[in-house]
Amino acid sequence: MNAANAGKGSVFAAVGALLALLGVNAAFSLHIWFPADDAFLMLVPRVETLIYALLVSAVVWTLGDVGTRSPGRPLFGRPLFGWLSGSRIAVPSFVAAVLWLAFGGVYSGAEAFFLYIYGRGFVPAADIPMVRGGLLLLFGEIGPLVEVLTPVTIVLLAGFAGGVSWLWTIMTVWLLQTGKALIPQLRVARKHRVLVGTGVVLLVSGALVFGASSPPIPLLAARAVGAGEGEFRVVYEAPSQDGEEGQSETTGNTGMLTDNEATPDYVFPGLRDRDIHTIVVESYGYAVFSRPELNDMYSPIHQEFEYALSEAGYQAVSGYLLAPVAGGFSWLAEATFMTGQLIDSQPAFLRLLEQENIPSVSSVLQDGGYYTFMVRPGTVHGRWNNEADFYGFSDTMIPYDGDFEYKGPGFSYVPVTDQFAMWRAYQRLQEARGPGGPAEDRPLYAHYQLVSSHTPFNRIPPYLENWEDLGDGSIYRELEIKTFDNTWGRGNELDEGYIASLDYAMTVVHEYLTRFLAEDDNSLILIWGDHQPQRPIRENNAHLSVPLHVLSRDPALLEPWLEQGLQPGFIPRQEPPHPHMKSFFPRFLEVALPQSEQRQAAEPEVQPES
Numbered sequence: 001m002n003a004a005n006a007g008k009g010s011v012f013a014a015v016g017a018l019l020a021l022l023g024v025n026a027a028f029s030l031h032i033w034f035p036a037d038d039a040f041l042m043l044v045p046r047v048e049t050l051i052y053a054l055l056v057s058a059v060v061w062t063l064g065d066v067g068t069r070s071p072g073r074p075l076f077g078r079p080l081f082g083w084l085s086g087s088r089i090a091v092p093s094f095v096a097a098v099l100w101l102a103f104g105g106v107y108s109g110a111e112a113f114f115l116y117i118y119g120r121g122f123v124p125a126a127d128i129p130m131v132r133g134g135l136l137l138l139f140g141e142i143g144p145l146v147e148v149l150t151p152v153t154i155v156l157l158a159g160f161a162g163g164v165s166w167l168w169t170i171m172t173v174w175l176l177q178t179g180k181a182l183i184p185q186l187r188v189a190r191k192h193r194v195l196v197g198t199g200v201v202l203l204v205s206g207a208l209v210f211g212a213s214s215p216p217i218p219l220l221a222a223r224a225v226g227a228g229e230g231e232f233r234v235v236y237e238a239p240s241q242d243g244e245e246g247q248s249e250t251t252g253n254t255g256m257l258t259d260n261e262a263t264p265d266y267v268f269p270g271l272r273d274r275d276i277h278t279i280v281v282e283s284y285g286y287a288v289f290s291r292p293e294l295n296d297m298y299s300p301i302h303q304e305f306e307y308a309l310s311e312a313g314y315q316a317v318s319g320y321l322l323a324p325v326a327g328g329f330s331w332l333a334e335a336t337f338m339t340g341q342l343i344d345s346q347p348a349f350l351r352l353l354e355q356e357n358i359p360s361v362s363s364v365l366q367d368g369g370y371y372t373f374m375v376r377p378g379t380v381h382g383r384w385n386n387e388a389d390f391y392g393f394s395d396t397m398i399p400y401d402g403d404f405e406y407k408g409p410g411f412s413y414v415p416v417t418d419q420f421a422m423w424r425a426y427q428r429l430q431e432a433r434g435p436g437g438p439a440e441d442r443p444l445y446a447h448y449q450l451v452s453s454h455t456p457f458n459r460i461p462p463y464l465e466n467w468e469d470l471g472d473g474s475i476y477r478e479l480e481i482k483t484f485d486n487t488w489g490r491g492n493e494l495d496e497g498y499i500a501s502l503d504y505a506m507t508v509v510h511e512y513l514t515r516f517l518a519e520d521d522n523s524l525i526l527i528w529g530d531h532q533p534q535r536p537i538r539e540n541n542a543h544l545s546v547p548l549h550v551l552s553r554d555p556a557l558l559e560p561w562l563e564q565g566l567q568p569g570f571i572p573r574q575e576p577p578h579p580h581m582k583s584f585f586p587r588f589l590e591v592a593l594p595q596s597e598q599r600q601a602a603e604p605e606v607q608p609e610s
Helices: 005-029 028-035 039-043 048-062 090-118 131-138 145-187 188-213 217-225 292-311 330-339 348-355 361-367 384-392 420-433 472-477 494-517 561-564 581-592
Strands: 278-282 314-322 371-375 393-395 442-450 524-529 545-551
Touching: 005 028, 005 039, 005 090, 005 145, 005 292, 028 039, 028 090, 048 090, 048 145, 090 145, 131 384, 145 524, 188 348, 188 494, 217 371, 278 494, 292 314, 292 494, 314 581, 330 348, 330 361, 330 581, 348 384, 361 371, 361 442, 361 581, 371 384, 393 420, 561 581
Parallel strands: 278 442, 278 524, 371 393, 371 442
Antiparallel strands: 314 545, 524 545
16 A cells, blocks of 8 residues: 555544544533533543543554454454454453443433433432333333333343444444554654644543543442432421320311401411312423513413412412422422422432331321322322322322223323313312211311323313313313324424413313312412423523412411512512422421421421432
């Protein structure tokens, strides 16, 4: 080969090797440039890329000429490491490079996915088991088959990553080895050597400098392993039971007090032992007020929501709570809201359920004589017994147990529509509060975990004016369904589908409160979002805050919430930073119990992060 051809070949090999390493760098930095929506960041050198380059170089410089040891041959029948034979360094270096690329690429991709969608990092111990849930979402209730498909899917994903890494490393070695073989045929000027050496030094320096501001992937993985190991803080200690057994019974008074009435002996004076309805609206996030495009679409919906409730006599105070999650994992937000503990990962949630003395909003109310009730129309793939006992619910309704007797169609993720679930919940509560029922003459705490505004926002159920027409849900098969061009991974109408789902959910909420709570019912109503929607519906680097509305027909019940920082009206106007969702339970206790009676311990700041 003459010098001219060698020169062209070396340039080709050099450019190819550079592009191969650039691809490796893009894979290792996926968790940086993809969530930031800035492709330029993939050019910033990573420490992981330098390590990969060193491993590949160790293979290349311990092999012979490219003509006698072509890396392409083992793909066509030669032994797996046959082309690496004769070197004790080449084989382990090659295997290490493949494993390093496979692990780093997969972890960086998973980190990017969770940062982009959920606003948090990847936690292997918590998120790998979620493959099972993903299969159930894709294929529905498939019985024992899901237990077989889960490990198979994980193995296939790992095998795919390993195969791609194997091929990519073979290509990189071949390009570098080609350049190595052609170098002796070239007369490389000293100044060119200086330039190359300077470039290598700059590359290493850049990787070290930028790597310091973004931890290498192994450090991210090590940090994630310990997620959920923090201690739980003491939020509330129940009063000692030194008095008579019946002293904790509530009065059951749900009417408005006047100045002429004697003040009863309330268990929760700040609540006046009124009924409480907590309504959690799926994916109802800060973005509907902060992002102009969304706000333009959502404002008429919220105005209708406000008008309907105001006409029915409700007043409101509103604010924001900083959620521990975004884009999903509603049960973690619910646990944080209910217990005052920071629950931002599945390991932390599982540890929480193992605790015996962690109180919650519902358990404290139950201990005070309330009948506590939970409706969860989204729980279809397992029972909820442990959580129900932990939170202290007297009764629950979930689709898995057939509690709704729903015979209608599903709506993407939504197995039971919000309207149908609240209608069935109302009927169950009417029975419980009837003569001889378990909630007769007792105040009520009802917790509604809605689900119809769940991603992917592609099939939105219609609202039925006559709730009795819902029947067993079969009527939905005869009605027109709003559809949008969205899927689980992406969509062309994400904003439109999201707003349509909120329109449906908020309509169901205000219709329920105005139809089924009597005009003289002065209950306390809590309406809040569990988390922000996924990106790109929420803004890049958006706050993870969610709205909180506290409503009642009795303005006296709202006054303590003004002291907690909420502001009058149905639109939250708090400027960030917003109080964390874990602060709600302590604030609820401050409202419910006089300061002399509540036994609060540590302030929110002392809780170790999960």
